[in-house]
Amino acid sequence: MANIIKSQQDILKKLQIEALNPMQIEAVSVIEKNTNTILLSPTGTGKTLAFSLPLLKSLDAESKEVQALILVPSRELAIQIEQVIRSMGSGYKVNAVYGGRPMSKDKIELKHIPAILIGTPGRISDHFANDRFSKDHIKTLILDEFDKSLEVGFEYEMRNIINQLSTLNKRILTSATQGVEIPEFVKLEAPRIINYLKGKRTSQLNFKTVVSPNKSKLKTLVDLVEHIGNEPGIVFCNLKDSITQLSTFLDKKEISHACFSGGMEQKDRERALIKFRNGTCQLLIATDLAARGIDIPEMKFIIHYELPKHEEEFIHRNGRTARVNEKGTAYILKWNNERLPDFIKESKGINISKKAPKIEQYWETLFISGGRKDKISKGDIAGLFFKQGGISKEELGTIELKPDCAFVAIPLALADGLVEKLNNTRLKKKKVRVTLL
Numbered sequence: 154m155a156n157i158i159k160s161q162q163d164i165l166k167k168l169q170i171e172a173l174n175p176m177q178i179e180a181v182s183v184i185e186k187n188t189n190t191i192l193l194s195p196t197g198t199g200k201t202l203a204f205s206l207p208l209l210k211s212l213d214a215e216s217k218e219v220q221a222l223i224l225v226p227s228r229e230l231a232i233q234i235e236q237v238i239r240s241m242g243s244g245y246k247v248n249a250v251y252g253g254r255p256m257s258k259d260k261i262e263l264k265h266i267p268a269i270l271i272g273t274p275g276r277i278s279d280h281f282a283n284d285r286f287s288k289d290h291i292k293t294l295i296l297d298e299f300d301k302s303l304e305v306g307f308e309y310e311m312r313n314i315i316n317q318l319s320t321l322n323k324r325i326l327t328s329a330t331q332g333v334e335i336p337e338f339v340k341l342e343a344p345r346i347i348n349y350l351k352g353k354r355t356s357q358l359n360f361k362t363v364v365s366p367n368k369s370k371l372k373t374l375v376d377l378v379e380h381i382g383n384e385p386g387i388v389f390c391n392l393k394d395s396i397t398q399l400s401t402f403l404d405k406k407e408i409s410h411a412c413f414s415g416g417m418e419q420k421d422r423e424r425a426l427i428k429f430r431n432g433t434c435q436l437l438i439a440t441d442l443a444a445r446g447i448d449i450p451e452m453k454f455i456i457h458y459e460l461p462k463h464e465e466e467f468i469h470r471n472g473r474t475a476r477v478n479e480k481g482t483a484y485i486l487k488w489n490n491e492r493l494p495d496f497i498k499e500s501k502g503i504n505i506s507k508k509a510p511k512i513e514q515y516w517e518t519l520f521i522s523g524g525r526k527d528k529i530s531k532g533d534i535a536g537l538f539f540k541q542g543g544i545s546k547e548e549l550g551t552i553e554l555k556p557d558c559a560f561v562a563i564p565l566a567l568a569d570g571l572v573e574k575l576n577n578t579r580l581k582k583k584k585v586r587v588t589l590l
Contacts, residue, residue: 252547
């Protein structure tokens with residue numbers, strides 16, 4: 154194996170990180186010295202880097218087998234961890250496998266065995282059952298966001314996988330929530346617990362200025378979105394007409410988005426948020442109506458496409474990021490000759506010419522014409538998609554159940570086929586329509 158980087162300093166330099174945070178420093182030290190570790194820390198604090206540094210140090214450069222297995226609850230997390238470890242430039246091969254991706258791709262990649270394999274429990278179970286690589290050299294098991302894996306029903310697959318790992322000498326479990334019971338099958342004896350969920354940390358809201366060469370900021374916005382990459386975020390406008398203009402432009406550029414403003418019907422606003430929450434849409438293009446009081450997760454970034462008129466609006470917009478994670482970025486998009494309001498301090502400009510790797514839209518949303526008042530539960534909907542739809546657990550995204558209807562995120566590639574299979578079928582005692590939203 155060529156160009157193996159062992160030095161932590163080399164890796165941090167490659168990642169353009171000056172120093173590890175306190176959690177990462179403690180985690181690296183504890184994981185290196187202990188057999189079993191539980192790492193509890195909020196989302197966005199750098200847990201992947203914290204467990205990857207000691208993991209890379211423990212690998213055998215001469216081995217041609219899988220040495221470490223990382224189990225995750227979702228395809229998004231699998232891809233994210235794969236990207237982080239690859240960007241560390243260690244020289245070790247790493248691959249992510251997950252449901253919803255063609256098995257043929259997995260088989261091609263697994264012909265050249267990775268040292269680190271990341272995957273969702275269902276897909277890893279499949280590879281184990283078909284003996285696509287040896288399990289006899291896997292010494293490290295990492296269960297990232299293990300609480301979520303248990304929540305979404307992967308216990309059976311996880312038990313099956315762990316029972317087949319006879320050569321483990323290190324187990325690492327991570328979570329962003331506290332008090333989760335660890336099942337016996339994990340075999341986690343006397344773990345060291347690193348807990349950073351206690352206490353309040355200082356908010357880290359970064360402001361970055363992006364300058365458009367002309368008054369129309371449309372092209373600059375697209376450049377910024379492509380620079381940020383496949384992350385969900387909110388683009389704030391002052392006017393409904395600006396949202397319409399921006400939406401038309403983003404459609405031409407094939408950037409998935411939803412619109413949210415006071416001029417829309419309540420039903421349409423709600424559906425926009427559903428598609429944004431479940432990952433069908435990457436961006437929410439919104440007026441200040443979205444700055445507070447709506448149910449969406451915390452964003453890693455927001456963009457002030459049009460600058461707010463008042464400081465209060467500016468504060469509430471920024472409040473959509475750097476809250477729970479206490480880490481986020483507010484981009485201020487201004488054209489060359491535009492003067493910033495007094496309440497917005499000039500921040501350092503950034504170069505957005507470099508584009509992040511493009512990831513195609515994965516999720517699509519289906520509408521079901523039955524809900525809670527029809528005695529339909531999320532379990533009933535999941536059963537319909539598993540049994541009659543023929544999809545796996547990993548291919549079923551977020552289910553949102555309303556009194557009279559439901560919305561289900563499923564892979565875009567399966568959407569039309571599922572509509573054909575499931576439309577006009579019975580769910581409990583009700584015949585339901587299943588359509589694209």
